Amino acid sequence: MIQLHDVDLKLLRVFNTIVKCGGFSAAQATLNVAQSTISEQMTHLETRLGVKLCERGRSGFRLTEQGQAIHQAAQRLLGAVEEFCVDADVLKRQISGTLNLGMIDTTITDPACPLRQTTQRFVQRGHQVHLHVYIGTPAELEERVLDGRLHLAVGHFPLRVPGLSYSPLYQESHGFYCGRNHPLFGASEPKVDLLERIAANRVVARGYLQQRDLQALGVEVAAATVDNVEAQAMLILSGAYAGFLPDHYARQWVDSGELEHLGAGRLQLLSAFETITRRGAASPLILRAFLDELMHCSRAMAVQN
Known part of the structure; x- marks a missing residue:
């Protein structure tokens, strides 16, 4: 041996x-x-x-x-x-206090997101910690980390704000969807024809991802703009709009027949999720411990997948 x-x-x-x-x-x-x-x-x-x-x-x-x-x-x-x-x-460390954590909405259904496993491990350590969680848009999260209201945040951050440190965490896949009452529901055209039909219909886009989404579709202007995924899903489910959704979040309505994934494998985007912390600020022990757990869970899940 x-x-x-x-x-x-x-x-x-x-x-x-x-x-x-x-x-x-x-x-x-x-x-x-x-x-x-x-x-x-x-x-x-x-x-x-x-x-x-x-x-x-x-x-x-x-x-x-x-x-x-x-x-x-x-x-x-x-x-x-x-x-x-x-x-x-x-x-060997005694950790106590409040940890202020921010995240964007609808990450709960993503099996690639390590936050649930991280929270379980962190709490089971027996730390005397009060966890405060805030859900917001990327811009709101960046603002709150920058002014100290949040210790860290997890999300998709298309821009780079001076004073913040960004660290990669995992990736989220997005597909293009329409509702059961939408004219494109059941469409089977080739990609070129499908893009032409998409451009002729109403597209909804999230404000912070609008440029990326519209470029992927060849559409110049969104017919509706939202600030979060839940609002995006509501408009798409109405049948009046089509748009991108995280695949893990849309799956529940795809399974029930209320949504259809258009151009599967072709109209597909990846969003890089990152952690953000305030650059140059002294990191409290509670923040360092949570980040250690978060990165450990992220690496462990990447190996498993």
């Missing part, structure tokens, strides 16, 4: 980075070491494990069958080590 040491964990992290980057040369910038050093580290790891992990040469980088198995095992191991470090770090 192989006995793991600190150096083995370091080498496994190097191996994971190489796989993530897709090769030795691509991993140089991330690891900040020369390619010859990376090659030496991989040779050392292969010697320690007694298996050949990858093929590298003119044909490119490719994991061997044993390398694929080791990579999967390494992800589980490093995830467990990280979770232990988070648990041990949190347990």
Whole structure:
């Protein structure tokens, strides 16, 4: 049986980075070491494990069958080590006070959103914390984080506001939908014809995503503008408008036959969700602990998916 040491964990992290980057040369910038050093580290790891992990040469980088198995095992191991470090770090800290968290609406149905798992883990730590949650538009969340009313917020932020720090979290998929009473319901035209028919009908767009949505459709002006997803869904369900919705949120009405996903696989957009905090401000312990849990849950869910 192989006995793991600190150096083995370091080498496994190097191996994971190489796989993530897709090769030795691509991993140089991330690891900040020369390619010859990376090659030496991989040779050392292969010697320690007694298996050949990858093929590298003119044909490119490719994991061997044993390398694929080791990579999967390494992800589980490093995830467990990280979770232990988070648990041990949190347990030695006494956290109390109020955490003010902001988020945009309708994230509750998104299986990719790590906030539910994060909240469960954070509360189960036994912290004496009062959690205050505010739901708002991206602009409102940015304003409240900037003036200190919120410690952090999670959402889609198309613009960059000076004084805020943005960190990637996960992505949300959006499809184009119409209601059962809409003229496009049941349409099966090719993409070009469908876009022409969409342009001839009323389109609703969220104010903070209006430019992106309209460009994707080739439409110049929205017939209606809303500030949140719930209002967007209400207008689309009415049958008078068509528009983009998060796929996870629309699914309940698609399943009941009240909405149809138009141009599935073609009229599809991704929204990058991020965390925002105030740049330069001293981070209270309660904020750092919650962010640790949030990033841990986000990485764990990404590995599972």
